[in-house]
Amino acid sequence: MQFDSVGVVMQIQRLAFQNPQTVAAYYREQSLSYGELGRRSFCLSEALKAQGVEAGAVLGVCIRPGFDILIALIAIFRCRAIYLPLDPDHPDTHIQMIVANAAPRLILTQRAHSGVTRAFHSLILDEFQYDSSEKIAEIDEMMVPRPADGSASAYLMYTSGTTGAPKGVLVANDNLHHYLAAAQQALQFRPGDVFCNVARYTFSISLFDLLLPLCVGAAVKLLDREDVLDFPKLIQHLARATTIHAGPSLLATLFRYIRNLDSGSIKSEYKAILAHLRHVSTGGDIVLPAIMEGMKTNFPQAELFVIYGSTEISCMGTYFPIPR
Numbered sequence: 001m002q003f004d005s006v007g008v009v010m011q012i013q014r015l016a017f018q019n020p021q022t023v024a025a026y027y028r029e030q031s032l033s034y035g036e037l038g039r040r041s042f043c044l045s046e047a048l049k050a051q052g053v054e055a056g057a058v059l060g061v062c063i064r065p066g067f068d069i070l071i072a073l074i075a076i077f078r079c080r081a082i083y084l085p086l087d088p089d090h091p092d093t094h095i096q097m098i099v100a101n102a103a104p105r106l107i108l109t110q111r112a113h114s115g116v117t118r119a120f121h122s123l124i125l126d127e128f129q130y131d132s133s134e135k136i137a138e139i140d141e142m143m144v145p146r147p148a149d150g151s152a153s154a155y156l157m158y159t160s161g162t163t164g165a166p167k168g169v170l171v172a173n174d175n176l177h178h179y180l181a182a183a184q185q186a187l188q189f190r191p192g193d194v195f196c197n198v199a200r201y202t203f204s205i206s207l208f209d210l211l212l213p214l215c216v217g218a219a220v221k222l223l224d225r226e227d228v229l230d231f232p233k234l235i236q237h238l239a240r241a242t243t244i245h246a247g248p249s250l251l252a253t254l255f256r257y258i259r260n261l262d263s264g265s266i267k268s269e270y271k272a273i274l275a276h277l278r279h280v281s282t283g284g285d286i287v288l289p290a291i292m293e294g295m296k297t298n299f300p301q302a303e304l305f306v307i308y309g310s311t312e313i314s315c316m317g318t319y320f321p322i323p324r
Contacts, residue, residue, distance in 0.1 A: 008180075009077050011215050013038055024214060025070055026194070026240070027222040032067045037214075040071045043131045045078035051123070053105055055080035058156055060099060060107035061201070062086035062116065065222045068125045069201060070210060072108045081105075082170070083155040085201040088113040089225070094166075098158050102168060150174035157204055157311050169311045171204075179314040180212055186319060187279065187305070189243065191217035196241040198228045198250065204315035205245060205284060205307075231257045235270050242278040245307070248291045251282055255294040274298050281319075283307035292322050 012034065015022065020035025053059065059081045061072050076083045084102055086095050088109075095116055099107070104120065111126045154176045158166040189195075189212060197209035197220050213220045221241050227233040231254055238244065246254075261267040280295060280302040287306045295304050304324075309317035 008211055008215060009041075009074055012041075012074060015214075015217055019217070022191075022217065023219045025067055025220050025222060027066050028224075030067075032070070034214075034217075037067075037070060037074065040067075040130050041074035041078060044071055044075035044128065046131075047123075047128070048075060048079050048081070048106070051106065053079050053081055056152065057081045057105040058084050058102050060084045060086050060102070060104040060109075060120075062088050062095065062107055062109040062113050063125065063201075064088060064110065064112075065197070065224055067222070068108075068110065069222070070214070070220070072125065073210060077154070080149075080152065082153045085155075085157065085206070087200055087202045088116065089200075090202075092116050098166065098168075102156060102158075150177070155207070157202065159311050171314055175314040176207070179207075179316055180215060183208060183212055183316055184216065187303075189213070189216050189218055189279070193218035193243050193278070194241045195220045196238055196244040197222050198234075198244065198246050200225075203284070204309075204311045208245060208315065235273055238277065239273045242276075243280075244277065245281045245283070247284045248282050248287045249285065251294065252291055255291075255298055258298065271298070275300050277302045279303050279305075281305040281307050283309070283319075295322060296324060 012024075016034040016038030020033060020038075022034050023031045024034045024037045025032040048059070057079070059076050061069070061076070061083065063069060063072070073083055084104055086098065086107070099120055107120050107122045108125055109122050111124055114122060114124055150173050152173055153170045154173045156168055156170050158168050160166065193213065193216070195209050195213045195218065197206065199206040199209055210220055221237060223234070223237055227237060228250070234254070258267060258270055261270070277299050278301070280299045281304070282291065282295070283306055292304070292306070304322035306320040306322065307316055308319070309315045
């Protein structure tokens with residue numbers, strides 16, 4: 001199975017053609033099928049091409065969680081353009097510094113954040129009208145684009161800047177291909193899995209959450225940032241998930257929250273929800289032994305992993321299965 005950027009599109013297109021009603025994503029109380037994801041991303045990619053977007057063009061994406069992120073990401077890959085995530089929660093000066101450095105051809109955004117990018121050419125996804133005409137009423141295998149050049153860039157991400165000014169890292173299609181294929185070979189995800197996405201889109205691990213489920217016929221559950229930090233809500237989201245990757249600080253705070261609960265019945269309810277998870281991984285910072293012990297206690301049925309890497313090496317450089 002090919003997992004480069006256009007390979008992702010080909011796989012999603014195949015799933016949309018064969019199983020159009022299968023759920024690709026959940027957001028709040030809504031779901032998005034593979035068929036609808038295929039139709040919307042195709043429609044958006046055609047609109048981008050009509051605006052002059054060509055292969056190799058950098059396209060910024062400045063949006064909050066929701067179905068738009070998947071539609072935009074797949075549409076950009078359809079155009080063989082370069083995905084540049086921008087976080088609307090970052091200070092305006094930070095976003096403008098990155099945009100000035102990256103010089104995107106276009107920024108896909110939402111009405112609420114259009115002021116941040118008003119000095120740049122933008123497409124407002126809230127106002128975009130998806131074509132429902134007969135030409136795209138049914139998923140067609142002919143919608144699959146030509147294979148991408150493996151050495152061409154798939155995405156552009158900026159480092160956090162903790163060791164200095166943020167640096168832009170261009171990652172090639174072959175890197176993305178290897179990353180997704182290696183992760184799938186090591187972790188063996190399958191249809192029926194539901195990935196709970198808690199990573200911000202400006203972190204490269206977000207592509208693990210967003211793309212790998214769609215390559216294997218699974219689903220991604222998209223969470224509002226407020227719900228990630230509201231532990232009762234986060235735990236209820238996990239009730240409908242099988243897989244989560246979360247940073248060690250988030251896990252540590254979650255474990256402490258559960259440990260300090262006054263109500264024994266609520267604590268038991270939360271522990272029962274966490275017990276059904278199939279895969280839990282962490283990384284991105286130092287994972288202390290206490291975190292690993294907390295993972296064993298709070299996720300008793302899950303396979304547990306520590307994953308390390310960096311933006312420069314497509315996120316996943318090494319992994320360690322935590323033995324029980």
